[in-house]
Amino acid sequence: xxxxxxxxxxxxxxxxxxxxxxxxxxxxxxxxxxxxxxxxxxxxxxxxxxxxxxxxxxxxxxxxxxxxxxxxxxxxxxxxxxxxxxxxxxxxxxxxxxxxxxxxxxxxxxxxxxxxxxxxxxxxxxxxxxxxxxxxxxxxxxxxxxxxxxxxxxxxxxxxxxxxxxxxxxxxxxxxxxxxxxxxxxxxxxxxxxxxxxxxxxxxxxxxxxxxxxxxxxxxxxxxxxxxxxxxxxxxxxxxxxxxxxxxxxxxxxxxxxxxxxxxxxxxxxxxxxxxxxxxxxxxxxxxxxxxxxxxxxxxxxxxxxxxxxxxxxxxxxxxxxxxxxxxxxxx
Amino acid sequence: xxxxxxxxxxxxxxxxxxxxxxxxxxxxxxxxxxxxxxxxxxxxxxxxxxxxxxxxxxxxxxxxxxxxxxxxxxxxxxxxxxxxxxxxxxxxxxxxxxxxxxxxxxxxxxxxxxxxxxxxxxxxxxxxxxxxxxxxxxxxxxxxxxxxxxxxxxxxxxxxxxxxxxxxxxxxxxxxxxxxxxxxxxxxxxxxxxxxxxxxxxxxxxxxxxxxxxxxxxxxxxxxxxxxxxxxxxxxxxxxxxxxxxxxxxxxxxxxxxxxxxxxxxxxxxxxxxxxxxxxxxxxxxxxxxxxxxxxxx
Numbered sequence: 001x002x003x004x005x006x007x008x009x010x011x012x013x014x015x016x017x018x019x020x021x022x023x024x025x026x027x028x029x030x031x032x033x034x035x036x037x038x039x040x041x042x043x044x045x046x047x048x049x050x051x052x053x054x055x056x057x058x059x060x061x062x063x064x065x066x067x068x069x070x071x072x073x074x075x076x077x078x079x080x081x082x083x084x085x086x087x088x089x090x091x092x093x094x095x096x097x098x099x100x101x102x103x104x105x106x107x108x109x110x111x112x113x114x115x116x117x118x119x120x121x122x123x124x125x126x127x128x129x130x131x132x133x134x135x136x137x138x139x140x141x142x143x144x145x146x147x148x149x150x151x152x153x154x155x156x157x158x159x160x161x162x163x164x165x166x167x168x169x170x171x172x173x174x175x176x177x178x179x180x181x182x183x184x185x186x187x188x189x190x191x192x193x194x195x196x197x198x199x200x201x202x203x204x205x206x207x208x209x210x211x212x213x214x215x216x217x218x219x220x221x222x223x224x225x226x227x228x229x230x231x232x233x234x235x236x237x238x239x240x241x242x243x244x245x246x247x248x249x250x251x252x253x254x255x256x257x258x259x260x261x262x263x264x265x266x267x268x269x270x271x272x273x274x275x276x277x278x279x280x281x282x283x284x285x286x287x288x289x290x291x292x293x294x295x296x297x298x299x300x301x302x303x304x305x306x307x308x309x310x311x312x313x314x315x316x317x318x319x320x321x322x323x324x325x326x327x328x329x330x331x332x
Numbered sequence: 333x334x335x336x337x338x339x340x341x342x343x344x345x346x347x348x349x350x351x352x353x354x355x356x357x358x359x360x361x362x363x364x365x366x367x368x369x370x371x372x373x374x375x376x377x378x379x380x381x382x383x384x385x386x387x388x389x390x391x392x393x394x395x396x397x398x399x400x401x402x403x404x405x406x407x408x409x410x411x412x413x414x415x416x417x418x419x420x421x422x423x424x425x426x427x428x429x430x431x432x433x434x435x436x437x438x439x440x441x442x443x444x445x446x447x448x449x450x451x452x453x454x455x456x457x458x459x460x461x462x463x464x465x466x467x468x469x470x471x472x473x474x475x476x477x478x479x480x481x482x483x484x485x486x487x488x489x490x491x492x493x494x495x496x497x498x499x500x501x502x503x504x505x506x507x508x509x510x511x512x513x514x515x516x517x518x519x520x521x522x523x524x525x526x527x528x529x530x531x532x533x534x535x536x537x538x539x540x541x542x543x544x545x546x547x548x549x550x551x552x553x554x555x556x557x558x559x560x561x562x563x564x565x566x567x568x569x570x571x572x573x574x575x576x577x578x579x580x581x582x583x584x585x586x587x588x589x590x591x592x593x594x595x596x597x598x599x600x601x602x603x604x605x606x607x608x609x610x611x612x613x614x615x616x617x618x619x620x621x622x623x624x625x626x627x628x629x630x
Binding site for chain 2 (some may be wrong): 028029030031050051060061135219222223224225227228229231232233241243245254256257258259262263264267278309311313314315317319320
């Protein structure tokens with residue numbers, strides 16, 4: 001185990017920046033977000049980032065390839081799919097867990113997405129264990145140990161004036177050994193408080209499979225305003241659209257996040273929309289998280305980070321929804 | 333406030349039991365004590381969940397668009413700002429007054445939920461008002477069928493406070509203004525919460541949702557974000573009722589109302605003072621022709 005005095009945090013991040021692009025949580029214009037680290041910025045470890053780090057592996061907007069067309073000729077130029085080394089500093093255990101779900105989506109079932117894979121393979125995760133969860137956190141219930149993260153390369157504990165760092169992988173060990181700001185030492189893992197909100201999503205998928213036509217969805221969807229805040233702040237939501245932008249004889253193909261809460265998400269050529277109203281869209285969002293994803297990947301697509309709960313304009317609360325879905329009567 | 337709550341519950345129950353309305357829209361308690369989100373009641377037994385406290389901040393008028401084709405009447409509770417939203421929707425011929433039972437609730441001002449997160453439940457009285465409520469001049473509904481309580485006294489508001497953020501921005505040099513708005517709208521994740529919650533945004537099909545022609549590109553980049561911001565601001569120009577919902581719901585804390593208020597201030601200077609949604613007969617300045625309109629650009 002290595003110990004870092006917090007006064008040397010900036011030196012550490014500067015040293016890390018020599019090896020790779022470092023992303024750290026920084027508060028800019030009242031939003032904590034993983035920002036490319038440059039000397040002079042202030043790291044904010046006070047609470048988890050509002051924007052999840054998923055955009056570092058799966059950017060909100062990403063160019064896929066460029067092309068030129070001239071008369072009957074067309075040429076395609078590949079765009080390097082982000083293969084530079086990066087370090088994500090102080091990622092929380094819930095967000096580390098979300099990467100496992102993104103791995104399921106982008107790397108399994110017979111297809112590997114190069115854009116995602118190149119970034120994932122070149123990313124080192126330094127996680128920060130949580131001591132005091134927010135009132136909106138419920139990661140305990142999603143089977144996450146908030147004090148540390150078994151899938152990070154390095155786990156970090158906040159000791160007050162110091163940070164303790166412990167390598168979990170060979171890459172993590174090599175990185176820690178290379179940093180002169182660190183001193184050998186030992187420390188006990190600090191106590192962590194329990195999340196206030198508890199839910200039991202286990203076993204819900206089977207019940208939901210019989211609930212597609214249940215009147216609950218109509219009632220639930222009434223107050224939803226159909227914005228995409230929940231999906232874009234969610235670390236596990238991963239839907240995207242692919243579009244083209246043409247300027248004269250040049251153009252490029254890009255992909256960008258999309259949200260199942262938007263009406264045009266399911267709009268087909270010709271104008272038909274199989275999810276015409278809020279009811280169908282809200283139902284899809286929760287069935288995807290609580291039934292379809294568990295059926296396909298054996299995981300509930302929620303890590304209990306509480307971002308949607310904290311930011312939904314109308315208090316659509318996934319924890320309450322999970323409870324209600326567990327209680328509601330279903331006709332067999 | 334408890335008396336008002338009981339009156340609201342009784343009224344909702346009565347309207348539903350006597351089948352005068354199909355649906356009642358109000359507020360209920362949310363996950364945390366400082367949240368009172370929208371509630372939709374069709375069963376009279378649920379009326380007892382209705383609440384009225386200083387966290388009923390959501391403007392309910394926009395929901396009427398979801399029930400344009402409902403076979404029956406809707407009752408909804410409205411604060412002053414919600415009532416202005418109703419007038420806006422009526423002026424745009426989006427809803428039918430005959431199908432509404434408007435239950436007015438004079439509003440003492442809503443509390444700042446962000447401040448409440450750091451406080452305790454027994455400290456409500458000490459909490460500051462939500463920013464948009466601090467300079468409110470219309471706490472009493474101006475359109476209603478029945479009032480649930482006596483009208484509140486309208487506080488004397490320093491008019492300069494209303495445009496304080498605009499005046500500060502106007503003092504900046506052009507480049508500084510650009511830098512300010514660029515960094516703000518670079519934060520935008522394009523969730524469209526501002527548009528979806530806005531009672532002035534009531535187009536059946538929004539230009540930002542069109543695929544053909546694709547006015548707004550789907551890339552979340554500076555140019556597209558700014559196009560979105562400016563187009564929306566200009567589109568609600570003269571119709572913004574200053575309910576502040578857009579700014580409240582923005583997950584990225586973009587000061588959207590400063591943009592809206594700048595336009596309101598300019599419209600007031602050009603066409604005379606106008607407050608959207610106050611008077612059904614008083615049409616928005618950009619939606620009517622007056623031969624005395626300024627035309628320096630001609």
